Amino acid sequence: MxxxxxxxxxxxxxxxxxxxxxxxxxxxxxxGTSRVATATATIHARCDPSSPTRATLRKGDAVTIESVNAxxxxxRVEAGGERGCLKRSxxxxxxxxxxxxxxxxxxxxxxxxxxxxxxxxxxxGRPLRFAAFATAGWFTATANQSFDAxxxxxxxxxxxxxxxxxxxxxxxxxxxVEFDASRFEETGERAFVHEGEVFPLGIPLTIGLKPIExxxxxxxxxxxxxxxxxxxxxxAWFAGGGVGxxxxxxxxxxxxxxxxxVAYHVMGGADVTLWRYLQIGAEARYxxxxxxxxxxxxxxxxxxxxxxxxxxxVRVGVAF
Amino acid sequence: xxxRHEERRATEDRRTSEHPARPEQxxxxxxxxxxxxxxxxxxxxxxxxxxxxxxxxAAVRQVTFxxxxxxxxxxxxxxxxxxxxSQWNMSALSMERAWDVNPGAxxxxxxxxxxxxxxxxxxxxxxxxxxxxxxxxxYPALGRVTVPFAAAPELAGPNRFVAPHDFIWDDTLPVDLDxxxxxxxxxxxxxxxxGVGVAGMAFNVRLMPVKVIGGDWDFIFGAPNEATTSVVAAxxxxxxxxxxxxxxxxxxxxxxxxxxxxxxxxxxxVGKGAFVTVSAGNGxxxxxxxxxxxxxxxxxDGVISVGAVGRNLDRAYYSSSRSSVEIAAPGGDxxxxxxxxxxxxxxxxxxxxxxxxxxxxxSAYHAPRYxxxxxxxxxxxxxxxxxxAGLAALLIQQGITKPAAIEAAIKRFAxxxxxxxxxxxxxxxxxxPRETLRGLGLTR
Numbered sequence: 053m054x055x056x057x058x059x060x061x062x063x064x065x066x067x068x069x070x071x072x073x074x075x076x077x078x079x080x081x082x083x084g085t086s087r088v089a090t091a092t093a094t095i096h097a098r099c100d101p102s103s104p105t106r107a108t109l110r111k112g113d114a115v116t117i118e119s120v121n122a123x124x125x126x127x128r129v130e131a132g133g134e135r136g137c138l139k140r141s142x143x144x145x146x147x148x149x150x151x152x153x154x155x156x157x158x159x160x161x162x163x164x165x166x167x168x169x170x171x172x173x174x175x176x177g178r179p180l181r182f183a184a185f186a187t188a189g190w191f192t193a194t195a196n197q198s199f200d201a202x203x204x205x206x207x208x209x210x211x212x213x214x215x216x217x218x219x220x221x222x223x224x225x226x227x228x229v230e231f232d233a234s235r236f237e238e239t240g241e242r243a244f245v246h247e248g249e250v251f252p253l254g255i256p257l258t259i260g261l262k263p264i265e266x267x268x269x270x271x272x273x274x275x276x277x278x279x280x281x282x283x284x285x286x287x288a289w290f291a292g293g294g295v296g297x298x299x300x301x302x303x304x305x306x307x308x309x310x311x312x313x314v315a316y317h318v319m320g321g322a323d324v325t326l327w328r329y330l331q332i333g334a335e336a337r338y339x340x341x342x343x344x345x346x347x348x349x350x351x352x353x354x355x356x357x358x359x360x361x362x363x364x365x366v367r368v369g370v371a372f
Numbered sequence: 373x374x375x376r377h378e379e380r381r382a383t384e385d386r387r388t389s390e391h392p393a394r395p396e397q398x399x400x401x402x403x404x405x406x407x408x409x410x411x412x413x414x415x416x417x418x419x420x421x422x423x424x425x426x427x428x429x430a431a432v433r434q435v436t437f438x439x440x441x442x443x444x445x446x447x448x449x450x451x452x453x454x455x456x457x458s459q460w461n462m463s464a465l466s467m468e469r470a471w472d473v474n475p476g477a478x479x480x481x482x483x484x485x486x487x488x489x490x491x492x493x494x495x496x497x498x499x500x501x502x503x504x505x506x507x508x509x510x511y512p513a514l515g516r517v518t519v520p521f522a523a524a525p526e527l528a529g530p531n532r533f534v535a536p537h538d539f540i541w542d543d544t545l546p547v548d549l550d551x552x553x554x555x556x557x558x559x560x561x562x563x564x565x566x567g568v569g570v571a572g573m574a575f576n577v578r579l580m581p582v583k584v585i586g587g588d589w590d591f592i593f594g595a596p597n598e599a600t601t602s603v604v605a606a607x608x609x610x611x612x613x614x615x616x617x618x619x620x621x622x623x624x625x626x627x628x629x630x631x632x633x634x635x636x637x638x639x640x641x642v643g644k645g646a647f648v649t650v651s652a653g654n655g656x657x658x659x660x661x662x663x664x665x666x667x668x669x670x671x672x673d674g675v676i677s678v679g680a681v682g683r684n685l686d687r688a689y690y691s692s693s694r695s696s697v698e699i700a701a702p703g704g705d706x707x708x709x710x711x712x713x714x715x716x717x718x719x720x721x722x723x724x725x726x727x728x729x730x731x732x733x734x735s736a737y738h739a740p741r742y743x744x745x746x747x748x749x750x751x752x753x754x755x756x757x758x759x760x761a762g763l764a765a766l767l768i769q770q771g772i773t774k775p776a777a778i779e780a781a782i783k784r785f786a787x788x789x790x791x792x793x794x795x796x797x798x799x800x801x802x803x804x805p806r807e808t809l810r811g812l813g814l815t816r
Contacts, residue, residue, distance in 0.1 A: 202814050244784075244811040246777035253771045253811040255473065302813050309816060349815040 083117035083152055085130065089144045095136035099124035106136040115143070120152035174220040175273045175284030181218040182372055183323075183331065187211065189365020191236045191261070195345050195356035201250045202257055202350055203240035210236045210363050216371075218271045228271045228290060234363070236261040242304060245353040258303045261359070263339065265296030267319055291320040298341050298359060313344040313359060323367070333367040410437055448472045451565045455747055459570055460683045461702030461715055461759065467573065470766065470805035476564060476575040477769035482534050483560050483577050483618040483761055484611035484646075486604070487553030488590075489546045490581035491524040491720065491742060492533045497547070499593040501739060506730035511592070511737050521547050522743035524554050526562050526569045526718040531578065535614040538583040539603045540595045546583030548742065549590055551720040551727055553581070555750050556622045558717030559758035560765070569718055569747055573762020573805075574769075580616050582607045585623055588730045589740055601625070605637035608648075612641035617768050620761035621650045621665065622754035629664030635672075642674035647768070647775040649761040651753035652679040653692035666696035674775025676782065679799060680756040682708040685789060687797040691753055699782055700789060700798040703756030704749065714749030721746045763805050770809050781808050 088109045095106040099121050107129060109115070115127035115138065124137045140149065175181075191210040193199040199206035212234025219227050242255040269292015274285040295316055302309040321335030344359025345351035449471040456462065501514025538546035548554045561579050562572030584607035585599045597603050604623070611619045619641060625631060638648055653663035666677035677696050680688040680703020687693065688705040704714035720727065724744040729737055764778050772778050785808040786801035794800050 198814055202812075242811045242813055244772055244777065244781050246772075246774070246780045249774070249777065251772040251774075251777060251811070253809065255810055257813050259814055300815075302815055304813060306810070307816075309813075311815075345815055347815060349812045351814055353812065 083120070083148045084146055085114055085116050086125075086127075086143045086146050086149060087111075088113045088115070088138075088142060090142045093138050093142035095127065095129070095134060095138055097136055099126070099137035101139075103137075107132070107134045109138075117146070117149060117152075120149055120156060122156070125149065175275055176220060176372070178372075179219065179221045181216075181220050183216040183218070183369055184214070184371075185216070185331075185333070185367040185369025186213050187232065187234060187335070187365045187367050189335075189363050191361055191363045193361040194340075194358045195351055195354070195361075197354040198345060198349075198351040198356045199259075201243050201245060201354070203238045203259060204252075205238065205240075206361075208236055208238045210234050210365060212365075214367075220273075226270050226272060228267075228269055228292070230267040230269075230292070230294075231265070232267070233262070233264045234365075243350060245350060255304060258301070260299075260301040260303070262299035262301075263296050263315060264299070265294055265315065265317060265339075267292045267294035267317070269293065269319070286325040288323045288325075289321075290323070291318075293318040296339075298339070298344065300344060300359060311344075313341050315339050315341045315344075315360060317360075321367070323371070325371070329370040329372050331367075331369060331371050335363075335365055335367055337363045337365075339363070406437070449475055449565075451571045452567050453564060453569055453571050454567070455570045455716065458712065458716055460709075460713075461704070462571055464681075464683065464685060464702055465759065465803060465805050467571070467805060470763075470809055473806055473809040474766045474770050476572075477577050477765045479531065479576055479578050481574065481577045481618070481765045481768050482580055482614075482616050483574065483620060483765050484580035484582050484614075484616035485553055485557045485560065485758075486582045486584050486607045486611065486619060486621045487548075487556055487623065488550045488585040488587050489538065489540075489548035489553050489583040490533070490536070490557050490579065491522065491527065491548050491551075491554040491745070492536060492579070492581050493545065493547055494522045494528075494743075496520050497545070501592050502594055504592055504730065509730075509734050511730065511734055514592075514739050517739040519739065520741050520743045522745070524558070524718055524745055526566075526745075527554070527557055527579065529563060532561075534578045534580045535610075536581040537607075537610055537614075539607050539610070540583050540586040540590055540597045540599070542596060546581045548581075548583075548720070549593070549725075549740065550587035551722065551725055551748070552587070552622070552750075552754065553583070553585075555715075555717045555719040555748065556620065556754060556758045557581070558719065559715060559755060560620060560762045562717060570716055572717075573759055574765035577618075577762075577765045580611060580614065582611050588728060589726075592729065599623070601631050601633045605633040608634070608637035608641050612644040612646045616641075616646050617773075618761050618764045619646050619648045620758050621648060622752075622757045623665070624651060624653050625664045627664060628662040629667060631664050631668060634665065635668050638668060638672060638675050642672065642775045645773070645775065646674075647764045647778045648675040649757045649764065650675065650677050651757040652677040652694070652697045654680075654690040654752050654754075656687075656690050656692055660693055662694065663692055663696060666692065666694070670696040670698055674779055676760060676779050677799075678703075678753060678757040678760045679797065680704065680751070680753045681789070681798070681802060683713045684708050685802060687790070688751065688753075690751070691756075691797075693796040695796055697796055698779075698799040699760060699786055700802045701756040701759035703753050704751035706749075706751050711749040714751045715755040716747050716749050718745050719748050719750075720744065722748065760803060763803055763808065766805065766809055770811075772811075781811070784808075 093109045097103040114130040119126040125140045128135050189210045193206045196206035214232025216230040237260040239258040242253045242257050244251045271290040273288035276283045298315045300311045317339040319337040323331050323333035325331045339360035341359035346357035503513040536546045561577050564571040564575035584604045650665045650669045652666045655661050669675040669677035676698045679697040679700045680691040682688045682705025721744040726740040783800040785804045788801040789798040
């Protein structure tokens, strides 16, 4: 007789769902059927005696063997179709169960002797992960004296967007390539500097930076093996570097200067998957723009030549 | 590095009504592959002096245009003073474009004119003219004379004059008995855009008349003091103590110095926040002697000595050429263009005021009157210094308030003339008011 257990609480851990959604590590075809050998046998939701009870079987009840996992057997009840884990000792032994158990033990011995583990499956089930995101953050210029002189600050908001492709399987697993563009713009005033003292002159001056950058790096999305499968962490870490081009504009009432400089950067951060495809992340980036400044003007007075700086920003987007 | 050339028109095309270029000049500029905006920008780069001669091509060719800069330059301020066109000195300094940045400062800035007085008062005063002998000629006593004075119409205005003081007569009536101080003050602060006469550099400032020089008539009328170093030093301290932010000293001392009282007073004034301009000296053809006051200026930050250029922007024939020359400004040169090559400002009619009475024959000797004015052409480093004083006033209004910084800015943006770099004729070059007022951007 089969008794249905109480409905699992709504707070059933996500891991449980993932465990069942993930393919079984030792999945096999043709393991056949077996019968309950003990007076009663409990089917657990997971191969863990503390996991919720799915059903209770009586001696002689038939089950289909789906996989063998150490001392547990993943089964489907012939009569009701319930799925779950039974202790192997509660079933009548069959040759198929014994072979599956032996094969599993052999693999585990091989792993222990250094044989390569089977490749981890993709965290999302796909070989590539695509992400598109918008960014908003805070740029702080390396040339702080020069920026302070004309803008009265060397920091400001930085907004942008980007896209990322990451490999999740195979030899390139963990690598990513990213493109992003951002924009920093602040208005201050022209100035004169004498012996380090700044005299603002009241003539509006707008400084604009528009970096376009390509990055490559490593993205670590930890996955954890469970007895029944693989669980991907919702948090992924990334680090990388790249090159780009920084568009520079300096605009006042008389003229508009436009220029573009080669830039280099390093970056690092983390993404968190919030819900389905939605993700949020944080990133720190340091950019070098050698000789972007210093050819004249205030930056020459302060002998500052790097147009780069650091950016801390939040990334919000979708990934699939 | 990739450079981008972008042509962009000003959002508002004002050339029809406000641009100074004439059609033939526009055609000439266009034939050079340059825009009219670039032409106006070229004028702003200190290549003035060409306008009257229509040297458009020369003006444009003197400037290096950079491909990654979009030029959008326009004149916005055009003084309606009818004689402005005669002021080559103003066009040489591109003052119209400088006034676009800062239209004449404000009354918050006080400029002291340490000179022979100022036509600032409308009144009648009585003097006793004593008999004097000069050049072997004896000029008879005039006895008690009533002398009418009038404030120069192009200088006077509500609250225009601040704390007048006379160190020659020891009173508070520093009237001008010569015309020199009035002319100098005009270059600094002549009323401008009032539909009358000529323009001044910083036409909204307040003027502080401080009389420290006595002229012939001061001597004839028996002034108790003359222009000793202690009198001038007292004048400098007085100006600084009474709020002058700029002090113009179109004067000099014979001999090499030292002038410890003057030097100490100048240090005091600079310490109180006053920027000081001094004339570099007019003795080039008299042996180019050392000028003690200019020597002090050259070694003191916040005090600048000014040499003179003519309308061709070359050193004026009289202007000292010494290591003490720090900067150059228009001072006029009658050898280049005659009287039109001088600096025109409103001052006394020389005949009525009997200017230089002891240089005239006794038969022409008569009591002066100081209520008749005309626009007169002068030359000298005395005329050059007030151009720099006016620029300093504009700079203070613009935000550069420390004397040493003002001097540094004026030198930093000067247009190099003569030998490359600093030289004895021009110092660091000809002042560039607009560029100095605009200061620096992040990269330019």
